[in-house]
Amino acid sequence: MSEFRVGLPSDKRWMEYKYSLAWVVQACSRCSNCKHLHGWRIKSHRFSTICPSLDYYLFDSHSSQGRMDIGLALISGKLKMTQKLAESLYQCTLCGACDVMCKTQNDMEPLKVIRELREICVDLGFGLPQHKAFIESMKNYGNPFGKPNEKRFAWMPKEVEPLPKADVVYFVGCTTAYLRPEIARASVKVLNSAGVKFAVLGSEEYCCGKPAYKQGYTEVAKEMIERNIRIINEMGAKVLVTSCPGCYTSFNEFADDYSDVKKEFEVLHLSHFVDSLIDEGKLKFTKSVNLKVTYHDPCELGRLSKKWTPGTEVLGDPRNYEIPRKILKSIPGLELVEMERIKEYSYCCGSDVGWAFPDFLMRTSRHRLEEARATGAEAIVSWCPTCINNFKHAARGRIRVYDVAEIIEKAL
Ligand code: SF4
Ligand code: SF4
Structure with a gap:
């Protein structure tokens, strides 16, 4: 042979x-x-x-x-x-x-x-100019938005004091930190109210690399994730918690496939961590949230959240479909209604196509919001800063938009 x-x-x-x-x-x-x-x-x-x-x-x-x-x-x-x-x-x-x-x-x-x-x-030199600009920003500033990285945690509420080192590290991610700080504030308030001692990377936190990976700049993404992993390893963290599904999959599948620096910590989405806090009795809902909501499954926390096993059908980690729904249903006064396309068949919010194609993004977000409104819900909730950001820009006051962490904060 x-x-x-x-x-x-x-x-x-x-x-x-x-x-x-x-x-x-x-x-x-x-x-x-x-x-x-x-x-x-x-x-x-x-x-x-x-x-x-x-x-x-x-x-x-x-x-x-x-x-x-x-x-x-x-x-x-x-x-x-x-x-x-x-x-x-x-x-x-x-x-x-x-x-x-x-x-x-x-x-x-x-x-x-x-x-x-x-x-x-x-x-071949055919990357889009709109992407080249944010890739340069990632390299120069550590985030795709050209913002000063020392302001990355400027949103931190006064009553929450992260430690320099702890077993738990909260990784905020660029979109949450700069575009949707209300999600970051709600997330750390939830951790704080459950008595969780956590650390943050401060200005040492860089983009997880996902935006570069998606546009085909794999080497840039690899550098970003390896830099973050190295720093988190040095901090001696046992668990990394993030409220961004893009960061979550970057630290899991992408890092497992591409990083030469091995992770010495577990990576959880905030939904997993909150679920354990509720089970352990550390997080209790004391207020009613009288709202009819529908839940949007983010692609990265749904069908893209787990590596596919050849020969199988269902994509994603099934926990990621059940946990947000279970938490929402346990909030007093809240009613959850479902859209037609859910779980692995969820319709995308438009993700990050707005860098180059804003009209395509707007049409996609609005179409998903139409589906949400057709349920009779007063609000669409999700657990992803990109989905929330897209929906907030597209909603035109016709439906309210919340991250699940914001709903939990209302119930504490
Ligand atoms: S589903 Fe689409 S991508 Fe898959 S085999 Fe059929 S045509 Fe090809
Ligand atoms: S936009 Fe269409 S072609 Fe692109 S990943 Fe989604 S379903 Fe596939």
Whole structure:
């Protein structure tokens, strides 16, 4: 047998080839499963779609299948990369809904390929100018917003005093710190009221790297996550708690796959930590929150929250669908109603496409808010600063928007 011949499926070389970009773009059966919800899951025509990119741009090139076609044409030399083509590859929220639909019948990784096509854009010099600006800011300031990093914890309430070192570290993340400080304030007040002693990284906290990873700047993301891990290891922390699902997946899946610095701590989303505090009797709800709400599953805390195991269907950590709902239902006076597309079939808020495509972002957020309003809820709640930020910009006063931490704070 030739040294380079690919052997049986148990062969390591075969497993490396399988799920690679070259394999997936050929293995895609062009079945279109990634474009819509399954018929038996559709509850109304209005909320029957699943791909924000296809919904907004309407061309097949903007579906997952279309992107597999583009990938195949690129690697076989039938198509050359252009700025227009690169733009179309970035007109996608990387929400992973197509990936969920694909995996209900195929053993493959279209979302991984869509992101890797962006690495190719960057390598060939076709990264978008809007992204280059925030990547530079990440390198120079430690955050994508060009804000001074020493102001990262300027929102800290006076009554909350983080320690220089503790077993628990609260990682605020860039979006929460600079765009939605009300979430940061509510989160630390919840920890404080449960008597949790925690530390923060202060101006040493840098972006987790997720925004760079999503746009194909994997090396920048790797540098960011490794820097953070090194500092948290030095602090001797046992648990890292973050209220941002993007940071949560960066410290978990991304770090596990790419970081050369090994984590010496566990990583939890605030929802997991709050759930344990409630179970241990350290956090009690004493006030009623008389509100009818609907819960939006963030992609990164839902279907993207756990690495996929080949041969399985359900994506994400099932705890992340149940815990926020369980906590909300236990708040006195609060009524939880469900939207049509939930859990792994949740419709994306628009994520971070607003850097380059603000109209696409606005349409996507508004569509999700329409679904929330159709439930009769007075408020949409979620547990992600990006979702909350997008919804607050899109809501136009038609529905209230809260992070779950803000709802908990009201109930303390
Ligand atoms: S990406 Fe998956 S679901 Fe979409 S056409 Fe290809 S095989 Fe089918
Ligand atoms: S990741 Fe989301 S927006 Fe992108 S192609 Fe898939 S479903 Fe559409």
